[in-house]
Amino acid sequence: MKRSVAITMLLFVALAGHADDIAYTGSFHGDEMPYRDGEEFLTFGEGWVLVPVNIAVTAEEDPIVDDAGEKTGKHVAVAGFEDAPLIRGKKLHPGKIAPAQPDFAELIPTARKSTFTLGSRKYELSYRCGETECTLVLEGEGIAQDLVTIPIDRNGREIHTRDVEHNIMFAGDLDHDGRLDLIANLPRHFNEMRPTLWMSGAAKAGQLVAMTAELSTTGC
Numbered sequence: 001m002k003r004s005v006a007i008t009m010l011l012f013v014a015l016a017g018h019a020d021d022i023a024y025t026g027s028f029h030g031d032e033m034p035y036r037d038g039e040e041f042l043t044f045g046e047g048w049v050l051v052p053v054n055i056a057v058t059a060e061e062d063p064i065v066d067d068a069g070e071k072t073g074k075h076v077a078v079a080g081f082e083d084a085p086l087i088r089g090k091k092l093h094p095g096k097i098a099p100a101q102p103d104f105a106e107l108i109p110t111a112r113k114s115t116f117t118l119g120s121r122k123y124e125l126s127y128r129c130g131e132t133e134c135t136l137v138l139e140g141e142g143i144a145q146d147l148v149t150i151p152i153d154r155n156g157r158e159i160h161t162r163d164v165e166h167n168i169m170f171a172g173d174l175d176h177d178g179r180l181d182l183i184a185n186l187p188r189h190f191n192e193m194r195p196t197l198w199m200s201g202a203a204k205a206g207q208l209v210a211m212t213a214e215l216s217t218t219g220c
Helices: 003-015
Strands: 021-024 026-028 040-045 049-054 056-060 073-077 085-088 105-107 114-118 121-129 133-140 143-151 153-155 158-160 166-173 181-185 195-199 210-214
Touching: 021 195, 021 210, 105 114, 105 121, 114 166
Parallel strands: none
Antiparallel strands: 021 085, 026 073, 040 049, 040 085, 056 073, 105 166, 114 121, 121 133, 133 143, 153 158, 166 181, 181 195, 195 210
């Protein structure tokens, strides 16, 4: 398969079915970065404000796959911001947003539930684990919704997630509907980063949120 065709298919898989976009600053394998230099996103400014920014995408050496002199990798930067989550969508606009309490969390299948409070609403994230897999579940407003499932190894009560680590990068109200939205890193395996955007405004009946954007990238 020619490289251009492979890239086109990758971008289709990455973006199909999603209404919004998500990215972050840092280095990528070239085929994993679908966005171009100068594109506009939103990121988090001081005081819980979404601010518009333009990304700078430059070619760089990919230490994993490049031969000497090659630059197939891509580096994404935003002037004045480091380690910045980048989002955009039709329901996302510059301006003040409301964080939940807490506004971030590390998620561990063997730990207790993580509770988030947004105004008068409370939400909980926890894992439902069987013999071979664990499912991350969001509960609130009388609804329980499965978000993602990962494989595990179990030895009695001891659970090994095969070094998969999940975390909530932001919890709060991004679209001003008074309900919880999430930016979460939810990889399926240890060598992946998968930032995802979950919007309450896109949820269907029986859901709290719907995933409107994701970007899967791998390490070595």
